[in-house]
Amino acid sequence: MSILPENLERYQKFLSFMLKYWNSDLLNETASNAMEEETARTFKDYEQSPEELVEDLKQMGPTYVKFGQLLSTRPDLLPDRYLEALASLQDDLPTIPFEEVREIVEGELGNKISKAFNFFEEEPLASASIGQVHRAELRSGKTVAVKVQRPGIRKKFMEDLNTLEEMAGLAVKHTEVGKKYGFSDVLGELRRIMLHELDYLREANNLVTLGINLKEYRRLIVPQPIPDYTTSRVLTMEYVKGKKITSISPLKKTENDYTALVDEFIEAYLKQIVSDGFVHADPHPGNVHLLENEKIALIDLGMVAQFSKKMKDYLLRLLLGLSKNDGEEIADNLLNMSEITEHATQKEFRRHISIMVQESSHSTAQDMQTGKLLIQMNRSAAMNGIHLPVEVNILGKILLNMDQIIAFLAPEYDLREAVRRYMNKLLQDKMLNELKPEEIFSVLLDSKKLVENLPDRFDKITDNLAKNEFRIKIDAIDEKRLTDGFQKVANRITLGLIIAAMIVGAAMLMQVPSSFMIFGYPGFAILFFLLAAIVGIYLSYTILFKDE
Known part of the structure; x- marks a missing residue:
């Protein structure tokens, strides 16, 4: 690791954060979870609250915000309240000066802003970790939103990632906890996600794909990109006028019934998950806007999840089990899609799942139980030696964010009944499709x-x-282990016979006169007897304390 002057600030920031949390109860429990140790701590024991952790990550910068969001999919490491806080983690960075915005847009589009647009508002509509959005009007008269990437953000992300990877490398090399955490895998996934989000051309393709997939839903809008005004650092798309869905006034909520809108919103996401396998993976309230015409706009498609055909079938069965509150069916599906370790306790896992499902069976949207339930199932799996696929973690995060939106628009909404309705419809369509x-x-x-x-x-x-x-050919038993066991037994029997023969021989030699004497006894007889005794004691020790 090379600590150069230009890197000192990054190392200092990282070390300050670690010093604060190093001896905290939260990190101790997290380490215990990684090491699969038992812990009796409760949430009230933690010195740092979920909100404090979120604020600290914001202060660390956009890379750590993304890292926190990624950690929200690791229920095997963190308590539920922290996972929920991290899942909705959003940063709040200062806006980019307009002169820098102008320079980036003109450099990327190869034209003056005044020539490319009728007007380009200097005040941004929104500002996030990677870029900020401005309203503008094309020469054709079409109003658009222009998303401009922050100057130097790619370089900053890569530098922060390199710092994290250097520190993680030391942790993996020198600590058992570092190995158990899977730090390298987490940071590899973080690098992949960030490189995708930094490429606005990829996000433009995501907008097009999702727009096609959801075209049948009249109440949902996916703003489409303007290809001629889009590059890897500038994304120009249709402008939609709305506000963050959780910022609607209480009066407006009482004046409107959003049940039909919520129905379509849920159905659209279920279609993405179990039918298309292409999902808007970050539906937190800041990325879901309510428009003036009472429609929902899905924005910011930098983060999407893609599920294989086999995984879609697994998730379909899992959601069906959730909709029916069937703990046994849910446990079966989770075990079928998981990696079962040698020390897995499947019976205990099934018991936990049944209890969880039973306790949450009568919950409504305001209880926000669906996403939490999947997170708890992930933790139970980790505790019982069962490794669920990452797609289940992603689904849990999506549902956790959806729970917030549904609970705000329709607090008494029965999400599981809606899932059951849509699944029945989907299965009917699937059967008709197969005909x-x-x-x-x-x-x-x-x-x-x-x-x-x-x-x-x-x-x-x-x-x-x-x-x-x-x-x-039948792989019913481990043939090599079985033959090795027989060989060990045969060797022990043979050695026992040799020891017995040496003792008998020593006893017989006692009767034979000899000039070589030890302690007044024939020397060879004593030597044979001592040798037999030593080998016999060693064999007994091995059998009692070493054998498995």
């Missing part, structure tokens, strides 16, 4: 291949049977 001519034709093609290959395979089987070469 389409192209699907039936695909099944017929697969059947045709099976029929064509059957004669040749059957011929090979009968030929091997005739030659007595037919073999069935």
